[in-house]
Amino acid sequence: MDITGFMSGQRKLLIAGSIVLLLVFIATFPLYGGVYNTRVLTSMLMYVVLAVSWAMFSGPTGYMSLAPAAFFGIGIYTMALLQNELPFPVIIAVGGLLAFALALLVGLVTLRLKGIYFAIFTFGLVVFMSEMVYYVEARLGQIRGRDVIPLDAQMLLYTMLGVAVATLLAAYFIRRSRYGLALLSIGANEEAAAHMGVNTTMIKVILFAVSAIFMGAAGVVTAPALMWVDNRIAFSTFYSFLPILMAVFGGMGQLHGPVIGAAVLGYLDKTLRVQLQVYFMLAFGIILVLVILFLPNGIVGLVPMLQERLRRLTARLRKGGEAEPHANT
Amino acid sequence: MPILEGQDVTKYFGGLAAVSNVDFHVDQGEIVGLIGPNGAGKTTLFNLISAAFPLSSGEIRFKGQKLNGLKPHQICKMGVSRTFQETKIFANMPVLQNVLVGAFFGSANRVSGADAAREASQALEVVELSAMGATPVKDLTLVNQKRVEVARALATEPELLLLDELMAGLNPTEISEAMELVTRIRDRGITIFMVEHVMKAIMGICGRIMVLHYGEKICEGTPQEIVCNKQVIEIYLGEEADAAS
Numbered sequence: 001m002d003i004t005g006f007m008s009g010q011r012k013l014l015i016a017g018s019i020v021l022l023l024v025f026i027a028t029f030p031l032y033g034g035v036y037n038t039r040v041l042t043s044m045l046m047y048v049v050l051a052v053s054w055a056m057f058s059g060p061t062g063y064m065s066l067a068p069a070a071f072f073g074i075g076i077y078t079m080a081l082l083q084n085e086l087p088f089p090v091i092i093a094v095g096g097l098l099a100f101a102l103a104l105l106v107g108l109v110t111l112r113l114k115g116i117y118f119a120i121f122t123f124g125l126v127v128f129m130s131e132m133v134y135y136v137e138a139r140l141g142q143i144r145g146r147d148v149i150p151l152d153a154q155m156l157l158y159t160m161l162g163v164a165v166a167t168l169l170a171a172y173f174i175r176r177s178r179y180g181l182a183l184l185s186i187g188a189n190e191e192a193a194a195h196m197g198v199n200t201t202m203i204k205v206i207l208f209a210v211s212a213i214f215m216g217a218a219g220v221v222t223a224p225a226l227m228w229v230d231n232r233i234a235f236s237t238f239y240s241f242l243p244i245l246m247a248v249f250g251g252m253g254q255l256h257g258p259v260i261g262a263a264v265l266g267y268l269d270k271t272l273r274v275q276l277q278v279y280f281m282l283a284f285g286i287i288l289v290l291v292i293l294f295l296p297n298g299i300v301g302l303v304p305m306l307q308e309r310l311r312r313l314t315a316r317l318r319k320g321g322e323a324e325p326h327a328n329t
Numbered sequence: 330m331p332i333l334e335g336q337d338v339t340k341y342f343g344g345l346a347a348v349s350n351v352d353f354h355v356d357q358g359e360i361v362g363l364i365g366p367n368g369a370g371k372t373t374l375f376n377l378i379s380a381a382f383p384l385s386s387g388e389i390r391f392k393g394q395k396l397n398g399l400k401p402h403q404i405c406k407m408g409v410s411r412t413f414q415e416t417k418i419f420a421n422m423p424v425l426q427n428v429l430v431g432a433f434f435g436s437a438n439r440v441s442g443a444d445a446a447r448e449a450s451q452a453l454e455v456v457e458l459s460a461m462g463a464t465p466v467k468d469l470t471l472v473n474q475k476r477v478e479v480a481r482a483l484a485t486e487p488e489l490l491l492l493d494e495l496m497a498g499l500n501p502t503e504i505s506e507a508m509e510l511v512t513r514i515r516d517r518g519i520t521i522f523m524v525e526h527v528m529k530a531i532m533g534i535c536g537r538i539m540v541l542h543y544g545e546k547i548c549e550g551t552p553q554e555i556v557c558n559k560q561v562i563e564i565y566l567g568e569e570a571d572a573a574s
Contacts, residue, residue, distance in 0.1 A: 178433045178445075185430045188419035195379055195417075197405040197434035197485055 026161055030154040038153045039225060040270045045160040046218050047266035049167045050243035051250070051258035053214040056171045057207050058244075059252040060183035064115075066240045067106065067122035070129045071099035071212040073235035075219020077133065080146040080229055088151070092159070092220045099216025100209045107205035123240070130235035137231070145230030148223045160221045167214040172255055174207065183207060242269065249291050251298020260300060332357045332489055332520050333378070333409075337387035340373055340544075347373040349544045350387070355489065360511065360521045362535035364528075364555075366564060369541040371524040372414050375491050378522075379411050380404050391489065406437045410487035412478040414494045414524070418466045425462035427477050428452050428484045435485020445484075452480040455517070456510060472503045476510075483514065490514060492523040496530050508534050532556070540564075 026045075030038045050068050058065050075095035082091045110121045137143050174180045182203045185193040194200045219234075226233060243262070250261020265284070272280040295301050331354040340348045348370040355361045363371050377384055380401045389396045391409055399407075410431070419427045432445035432452070440448070453459045456476040461469065466477050475495055482490055492511065496504050508530050515521050525531045531538060532552045539549045540561055548558050555561055 178442075181426060181430055181433060184422060184426070185419050188422055189417045191381065191401075192413065192417035192419065193430065194401040195381070195405055195411055196431045196481060197402045197436070198430065199400075199402045199434075 023161075026157070030157060035153050038157050040267065042153070042157045042160045042225065043222075043270050044263050044266035045157070045164045046222050047243060047246055047262035047269070048164050048259050049160070049214050049218040050239065051246040051262035052164075052167050052171050052255075053211045053218075054243045055247040055252045055258045056167075056174060057183070057204075057211040059247065059258075060180065060187045061204065062187040063111070063204070063208075064119040064244075065122045065208070066119055066237075066244075067103070067125050067212075068215050068243050069126045069235055069237055069239035070122075071103060071215035072219040072222075072239045073126070073129055073133075073231075074099045074102060075216040075221075076223045076226070076229055076234040077219075078216070079220045079223035080148050080234075083149055083223075088159070092163070092217050095220035096213040096217040099212040099219075103209040103212035104205060107208040111201060111204045111208065123237070126235055126237055126240055130231045133231040133235065145228055145233075147228050148226060150227055151224040153225075156221060156224060160218070163214065163217045163221055166217075168255070168259070170210065170214070174210075175255060179203060179207060245288055249288060249298055251295075251300040253297050254300050257298050257300040261298060264299075330357055331355060332392055333522065334390045335374075335378075335387065336389075338374065338377060338384060338389060339386045340370075340377055340382070341385045346544050348377065348541075351541070351544075351546045353539060353546065353549075355520060355522050357520055358515070358518070359537060360515050360523065360535050362531040362538040362552075363522065363524045363541065364526070364531060364538060365541035368543075370544040371541055372493055373544075374541070375411060375493050375522075375524060378404075378491060379409060402434070405435050405485055405487075408437075408486070408488035409491065410435065410482035410485045410489070411491035412475070412482055412493055412495060414497070416471075416474050416478055418474055418477055418481075420467040421465055423463050423465055424453070424458060424469070424477055424480075425449060427466055428480045431481040431484035435487075448484050448486065449480075452483040455483055455513065456480045472499050472507075475499075475507075479510065479514075483519075487519060489520045489522065492521060492525075494524055494526060496525055496527040499527075504530055 026041065029041055033041065050072065054065065054068050057063065075098075078095035078098055079091055082094065086094070106122070106125060110118055113121055134144075137145070174183075182193065182198045182200075185196070185198060186200050186204065190200055223229060242265070243258075246261040246265045247258040248261070249265060250259065251257030268280070268284065272283075291299065295305075297305075333353075333355040335351060335353045338348055338351045338353070339346065351370075351374065353374075363374065365371055376382055378389055378396070380396065380399055380403075384397060391404070391407055394407070396404055396407075396409075419430065428449040429445055432448040433440055450459065450462075453462060456479050458473060458476055458480060461473070466474060469477065479490075479492070479495070495511070496507050499507060504527055511521060511523070511530075511534055523531075523535070535552060537550065538552055538555045540547050540555065540558075542560075542564055547560050547564075548555065550558070
């Protein structure tokens with residue numbers, strides 16, 4: 001029997017098993033977790049959506065997008081404006097589509113920019129969206145901010161879970177597809193990719209826009225928990241920086257890296273921040289610096305690194321045992 | 330019948346004519362060499378053919394179709410593929426994935442996953458790297474990185490292959506192997522246009538050679554004609570005299 005086939009079959013079973021367990025845990029959580037913790041879990045899933053969708057495009061291409069907050073904020077405002085007009089699932093779709101449309105437009109204009117210029121422009125987009133919303137509200141509408149009617153925490157958790165599952169499935173299939181390969185080749189050498197037949201502009205723009213759909217949808221689902229939003233809350237630059245830090249912290253090389261990063265830091269963000277504000281930010285900063293310095297592949301990179309250490313250690317021990325008789329001869 | 334033709338091909342960088350009024354043609358099934366001193370405009374000419382940047386004036390046609398205004402990926406899909414003087418590999422990706430990029434995206438039609446895998450493994454066979462499919466390209470030696478570039482270009486199923494200094498930096502054994510490789514590729518029905526500094530290679534395998542000097546084509550002919558050409562001797566001896574002083 002093929003031993004590697006057996007092993008990988010067992011591994012697949014293990015992965016499938018843990019995914020099912022995780023889904024069951026999240027689905028049953030409101031029964032015993034309480035409302036507050038259900039909100040914390042929803043917020044963690046929100047960060048999973050943002051981190052995974054950010055890593056979907058920026059991970060392989062190396063194009064550092066600071067725009068998540070712009071697409072996320074569009075989702076929040078879509079919910080704030082349409083909450084009484086349309087059913088919730090339709091608003092989620094509208095939020096995703098509006099984010100897609102904006103990303104398409106921005107992508108066409110900016111994806112010819114490279115490196116730092118792309119990062120600066122996408123950051124500018126967040127600031128621009130915030131200022132524009134403020135201008136429209138304050139100058140034209142004579143108001144500042146909007147109420148969002150709170151919705152049932154359990155329902156929001158399940159909806160966010162749905163968005164997260166959709167994001168992960170999209171990320172999984174893109175990684176495995178020819179488009180994932182194209183994104184990687186663009187990140188590795190864009191000029192060579194173009195000369196090998198990759199329509200680099202089209203692939204970049206479309207996948208940038210697809211990743212924005214999930215950010216917009218997550219914004220719609222997050223809005224009811226905020227209860228009141230204005231331009232600063234909806235387009236807070238934290239929604240750009242945190243998901244990036246989470247993806248880097250978890251490790252972008254593998255699909256589950258940003259998931260783990262978002263879950264861990266998202267949990268810390270929601271729980272510790274309330275209790276020890278100053279120390280939390282300090283500890284947060286230190287953890288990030290350490291991870292970036294010593295774990296270039298994130299915390300998921302720790303596993304193969306430790307495996308390798310262990311393998312070398314056992315090899316050395318074995319070699320040491322064999323070497324002794326030779327030394328006597 | 331020429332597979333590739335250029336008329337009055339000209340490229341200015343600022344006020345400098347890197348390539349000026351060059352007429353050239355490459356016939357189906359040929360191996361054509363392009364030589365000239367450093368800065369003669371050889372790589373620029375390749376970059377114009379593959380549309381890395383646009384022509385200032387003139388016209389390039391592939392199989393009768395005008396290439397002006399097309400994008401690099403469109404030219405690749407038409408059947409013109411290339412390698413680069415300084416290898417532009419996808420360094421962190423394994424060998425097979427490098428070649429798969431060419432296989433998936435280089436053809437005019439949509440390629441199925443199975444077909445792409447078959448094309449990629451065939452291309453790796455041609456360059457004799459089948460055993461290294463899983464190795465990250467950055468871990469290969471220079472000669473093998475160059476072979477990966479050739480395989481990646483072959484996987485796009487080109488009719489015309491532009492090789493930019495395939496032999497540069499290789500040792501004599503590797504050069505002979507590379508010469509065999511180029512001949513083998515031609516025997517598969519692929520026309521070859523190559524920039525090369527290694528004279529032994531150029532003389533050995535090219536049916537026809539073009540010489541560029543300061544962006545202008547100064548002569549063209551069989552290897553024998555080229556080595557006897559007075560202007561060519563002047564350019565190359567002149568260079569050597571400079572180097573000696």
